[in-house]
Amino acid sequence: MPGAFELRELHVTRNYDLKSLIRYAHIQPGQSRFALPDELQYPCWRKHTKGAGDVLGRLRWDEPAVTIRTEFFKPEKGRFLHPQWENGGEQINRALTHAEAAVVQGFDARHVWCGTKTEIARQIGNAVPPPLARAIAQPVAERLGA
Numbered sequence: 001m002p003g004a005f006e007l008r009e010l011h012v013t014r015n016y017d018l019k020s021l022i023r024y025a026h027i028q029p030g031q032s033r034f035a036l037p038d039e040l041q042y043p044c045w046r047k048h049t050k051g052a053g054d055v056l057g058r059l060r061w062d063e064p065a066v067t068i069r070t071e072f073f074k075p076e077k078g079r080f081l082h083p084q085w086e087n088g089g090e091q092i093n094r095a096l097t098h099a100e101a102a103v104v105q106g107f108d109a110r111h112v113w114c115g116t117k118t119e120i121a122r123q124i125g126n127a128v129p130p131p132l133a134r135a136i137a138q139p140v141a142e143r144l145g146a
Contacts, residue, residue, distance in 0.1 A: 003114030010098035010113060010120065014073060023056065024075065024093035029085050032057035059083040059096075065104045070125030072101045073117075098124065106131040 016024070023040050027033075033045055033056040045055075057079030059065055071077040075095045082100070084092040096104070098120055102111065106129040113120045 001114055002116055003120075004112040005114070005120070006112060007099050007102060007107070007109045010102065010117075011100070013094045013097055016094065020075075021093050024058075024081055025091055027056060027058045027081060029058050029060040029083050030063070032079065054079040057081060058085070068096075068101050068105050068125055070122045072096050072125060073098065073121055101125070105129045 019040075023036060026037065026040060027035050032054060033041070036056070038046065054066060055078065056075050057066075058081035059079055061083045066079045069078060072080045073095050075081045080095045080101075082092045082094055082096060098113075098117065101121070101124050102113075105124055105127055107124075107127075108130075113123065115123065
């Protein structure tokens with residue numbers, strides 16, 4: 001089994017095709033597939049003008065993140081485009097990295113990950129966020145006298 005990986009080793013992105021990068025460049029923070037011009041829409045999306053508002057969405061720095069799911073590294077699966085619209089005039093047109101998704105979930109740099117990138121993504125997306133687990137476990141432990 002691959003690993004163990006530290007958080008910093010998981011801060012890598014995928015290689016996207018040119019058409020995907022062009023699509024991502026049209027989506028500002030808080031927007032989604034609905035911001036794309038018709039010629040950049042997937043054919044199946046042209047007929048569906050309602051619903052699935054998070055698909056191909058870009059996060060915003062000033063709003064809570066969406067639920068991190070197991071395929072956060074695929075922007076077509078939800079609102080997982082990096083929130084940085086401009087970085088010194090340069091857009092960041094990619095999904096969250098595994099490291100970024102883990103931090104959004106509340107994991108810290110001490111956590112060690114094992115498995116393939118897909119298996120690690122599943123671990124991140126299926127996890128109960130550590131701060132939530134701690135918030136639930138603490139009063140239960142106190143009540144049980146632990």
